Amino acid sequence: MAATVLVVEDEREIRELLRRYLERAGYGVLTTGSGAEAVRLLGERGVDLTLLDLGLPDVDGDEVLREAHDRGGVPVVVLTARTSVEDRIHGLRLGADDYVTKPFSPTEVVLRVGAVLQRSRGAAPGAAPVQSYGGGRLRVDEVRHEVVLEGAAVELTPTEWGLLTTLAAVPGRVYSRYELVNRVRGYEFAGYERTIDSHVKNLRHKLGARGPELVETVLGVGYRLGWSRDP
CATH class of the missing domain: 3.40.50.2300 (Response regulator)
Structure with a gap:
């Protein structure tokens, strides 16, 4: 449709x-x-x-x-x-x-x-299957464009979705604000780096009490996913 x-x-x-x-x-x-x-x-x-x-x-x-x-x-x-x-x-x-x-x-x-x-x-058919993190507490389905945290669905904007899936691609890896801009937006935008913090704040809010531990700040560098991917 x-x-x-x-x-x-x-x-x-x-x-x-x-x-x-x-x-x-x-x-x-x-x-x-x-x-x-x-x-x-x-x-x-x-x-x-x-x-x-x-x-x-x-x-x-x-x-x-x-x-x-x-x-x-x-x-x-x-x-x-x-x-x-x-x-x-x-x-x-x-x-x-x-x-x-x-x-x-x-x-x-x-x-x-x-x-x-x-x-x-979300991703086209043929994308990676559902990934889980933190012992199954977080599930990310890129095909269905769904995020489930501790059994509850989390509704994200496209920018918030892009941030979470970028961080979740390599858990523990620190992404600078500049990297996040280019990976999430797909192109450079002067001044947009200054808004990443606001989007991260919104994402953490939607993740509730787990937000700060899921999306960790690395002072002076950027952000990383705090939970490891399940085997």
């Missing part, structure tokens, strides 16, 4: 341009120029990804971003004319999975949508 993309953009011409390109790429598309309508659609429709302009006329784009994050971690690609690194970092810290500044190529936007959806859905 084709993924459904919600385009939230107050400029009609841009909204329609993105709709045409996304539909040509095979996606189902919902569009709105209203933040309030976007929140409603996120609650009522099966949205797989949101393309979100932060400069909305009625509701602050940050609120829509938080709403998407709270509704099962719907991936968000931010569209904005704000070009400073600080603005980008702000959006990423709120849970955005990618960031595109205006003016942009609609073809590039479609490619980024595909990349984020691929990360959010």
